[in-house]
Amino acid sequence: MSRTLIRNASILSMDPAVGDFAQADILIEGDRIAAIGPGLNAAADEVVDGTHRIVMPGMVNAHIHTWEFQLRGIGADWVGSRDYHANLHKKLATYYTARDVYLGNLLGALNQLRNGTTTIVDWCHILRDAEMTDAAIDALEESGIRAVFARGTVKPPEREGAVPYYKQPFPRDEIHRLRTGRLATDDGLVTLAMAILGPDWGEYDVAVHDIRLAREYGLFNSAHTYGRKGKRVVEDGYPRLAREGLLGPDHNIGHGNCFDDTELKIVLDAGCTITATNLTEMLNYEQPAMLGRLVKHGATPSLGTDCDPYFNSSMLWVMRHAFLHQRELDNRSLHAEGKWPASTQHSTLTRDAIYWATMGGAKAFGLDGKTGSLAPGKQADLIMIDTRGMNIFPAHAGGNPAHIVVMYAETSDIENVMVAGRFVKRDGRLVFDAGRLARVTDELLASRLRLFQEGSFKSVPVERGPQPGRFLV
Known part of the structure; x- marks a missing residue:
């Protein structure tokens, strides 16, 4: 079993029993963390210098439609969910093939790793058949990311004589095939969940059927509201x-x-979890993201990036905006109550945002025993942030590590990313075959242009994309 020792790092464990360290070591044996503490006396096959680095858990993106990756840069000016569904589900998605799903999932997952996310909940609601399903899973497995594959269903346009999607129960055969086949256990890096319509998007009997089906197979289920x-x-x-x-x-x-408030109390009293995609909420909704309202009820928010066609799917972005968004709401509430400025410490801190972006997502999908924090016995899912670059300098000299991560760090500062004890990003670059990366990048660009052509999508000019091999370095 290989042993990796990270020396002299600043550690944000996000585990109160472990604590944080201004300078300490992390010993990794195989896929798990063996020990954390200052001056560990341990032999290792590889020693990694953690000086001037912050080590923290890899982020958990608890809601992303990874298949949409090749449709980036088209939707920020749309009018909310109306245009989203008209352009994506009812138009472009209908031209997707299994290979398109594979390409979107592969490069979308690699982009998440590059951005410091080690776990995603892939809310895959484009799947028409087993071929598309398997292509999506193939891509996740090839990327090396930890993923909850939330198998979803399509929302095509209504057609005369056809049963509309909101009347269609989840396909039992597919769940049985996956749960008795390649995703039969919850021990692998890719595990199974169900992305269901729920009562906001499907008829009541459909919601009942789908939830009972998920329970029958021991699966988490997730629904949009x-x-x-x-x-x-x-x-x-x-x-x-x-x-x-x-x-x-x-x-x-x-x-x-x-x-x-009544509905919120009902779902929280039932034990449900809620994932905020706060950038989407800011862009498209009339009500703020579900962050502080959850905290007031004693619940933990989880965070997701949601839709690549809108914005960069970086959890660093989402975490930062979640913090700022909730602080803005806190400040306005204090002012309305005549309590401005605050007489004591603010109720929302940068460390809270990190917790939402790590343990929040892990808890929401039952992964908190594996990931979401750094502790002996847990999977070694972690990121190393180099604090010496100009994004952060000179905050690295005595600055608050949580403050640095949330308010200064960018993708370029994420030096190393590890999933289950294996580096998937090293020295600032993805650990992925460069030649293969160039080929699938070119293929994805061709996929994008074909989808635009076949879907008669002309709301933005179609321009020449990046040069081959220049993506995701």
């Missing part, structure tokens, strides 16, 4: 599910920001 009253497929869907005992800690809610 449209949020606005009067726009949901089932107006009282979540209260009804709660009354029937169908909600629990195995049910995750994406967004949730339009829940009123």
